[in-house]
Amino acid sequence: MRALVVDHASPGHLTLAEDVPEPRPAAHETLVRVEAVSLNSGEVHAATRPETPDGTVLGWDAAGVVVRAAADGSGPAEGERVVTVGYTGWAELRAVPAALLGTAPQDADPGALGTVPVAGLSALHVLRRMGPVLGRRVMVTGASGGVGRYAVQLAARAGAHVVAVSRDPERADALRALGAHEVHPEPADVRQPVWAVLDNVGGPHLVDAFAALEAGGTLVSVGRSSRADAVLSPDVLLGDGGRHDRSIRTFFLFGDPGTDFSADLTWLAHEVAAGRLDPGISWRGPWTRHAEAVEALLGRRLHGKAVLDVG
Template identity: 70%
Template structure:
C-alpha cells in the first residue's frame, strides 16, 4: 500500500512511499482509509533529525471496515468508521476496536476525520469540568481544531462561552458556533470564569489562570504558542475569590485501556446531522500533502486540513 512517511530529503520532510500492508491483531479491525485530517502536533517536529526517515505518522482517519476484528469485537465488515490511532496517513490501517467509532452511512469521511484528536480532546476536557450549565467557560485558541469543537460543545452544555482568538475577524464565526463573547486576550474577560480550556500555553496560559474564580480549573491541552509559561509567585496566592484553583494537564491517550468507541460514534452522528461544524478550512487530494502541511505549519489555517484518499484526480485539459 501507499502511505505518507517522513522523508528528510523532501522539502516538506514528507513523501508518498510504498510500505507493507498492516497486519491486524485479534482485537483490531482493518480499515480502508477514505480521508485523514492533519494536526499541528504531528507536523511540528518531523524536521528533527531524531525522527527517522520512513517514520509513519497520522492520528486521525475515517474509512470503511474491510476486515472485522478476529475476536468478534467492534463493527462488521462494510461499516463506515472514524478512527484514532498511529500511522493513519496511509491507504490501510489496523485499529484497535476501542479506538473505532461507527458512522452513519451518509457521513462525509472528510468531516469525520476531523473528530478524533480535536473532538475527543474537547469533549473529555469539558466533561472533566463537571456540570457547565450557567457557568462561564473560557476557551483559548478558539479558532483552532480543539477550540472550535470546545466552543460548540460547551455551548451545548449550557455554558456561557468566552472564546479567545488572536484574530478579531473570527468574531462572527465563533459567535455562530455558540460563543457568547469573543475576545483577543484573557485580560478582557471581565468577571472570573469557572473553567479554562487552554490550547495556547505560554503567557496566554498564565493570564488565563489569573482569571479563574474560586474553585476553578484550567486544563492545558496544548502549547501552540511555543513559549514558556512563567508564573509569578503571586499567581498562586490564595485570596478571597481566588482560592482553591487548580492547573491540570491533559493527554488524550493517557489511559491505554480507555474505550473511545461510544464518544467517537456520538461525535460522528452529531457531525453528520449538522449539529457540529467540523471546521474544515483546507481540503484536497492526499497527493497535495506538502501544500496542506505547509499551510498548517505556517499558521495560515484556522480549523482543520483534510486530505481525501482515492484515485488521483485527472488533470483538466
C-alpha cells in the same frame, strides 16, 4: 500500499511512498481502508524533528470503510463506515482495535469524520473533567483551532456561558455562530472571572487565563501552540481576594491506555454527520498536496482543520 512517510529531504518533511508494508491485523483488530485523514499540529511538528526517523508513518485521525472485520468478532462489520484514532493514520490501510474506532452513517462525508478523533475527543473529555458547566463561564483559548471549535460548540450545548479567545478578529462572528457568548483577542481582556479554562495556546495566554479563574476554578492545559514558556509570578499564585483553590491540570488524550473511545467516537461522528457539530474544515485537498497543508499549518494560517483525501 501507499502512505505518507517522514522524509526530511522533502517539503514538509513528508513524502508519499508507494511500497509501505500493509498492516497485519491481530485477531482483535479491524482492517480499515482509509478515505480521509486530518492533520494535527503535534504530529506535523513530530515529522519535522530530526530524531523522527525517515520512513516513519504518523497520523492519529482517519476515517474510512471496514474491509475486514476483526477475527474475534469485536468491532464493526465489513462495509461499515468508521472513524478511527491511532498512530498510523496517513496510510491507505490501518488496523484498529474496537476501542479506537466508532461507526458513522454510511452517507457521511469521510473528510468531516476525519476531523473528529483528536480534536473532538479532546474537547469532549476536557469538558467532562471540568464537571457540570451549566450556567457557568467557560473560557476556550485558541478557539479558532480544531480543538477550540469543538470545545466552543460542546460547551455551549452543555449550557455554559462560553468565553472564546481568538487573536483573529475576523473569527468573532464565526465563533458566535458556533455558540460563543463572548469573543476576545486575549485572555487579559476578559473582565469577569471564569469557572474553567480549556487552554490550547500556553505561554502568556495560560498565565492570563489562569489569572481570570474564580475561586475553585480549573485550567486544563491541552495545547501549546504558542511554543512559548508560561512563567507564573509569585503574585499570580496568591490565594487571597477570592483567588483560592484554583488549579492547573495537564491533559493527554491517550494517558489511560485502556480507555475505550468507541462510544464517544460514534456519538461525535453522528453529530457531525447530522450537521449538529461543525467540523471546521479550513483546508482540504488530495494527499498528493500534503506539503501545502503542512506549510499552512506550520505557518499558523489555518483556522480549523486541514483534511487530506486519500486515493
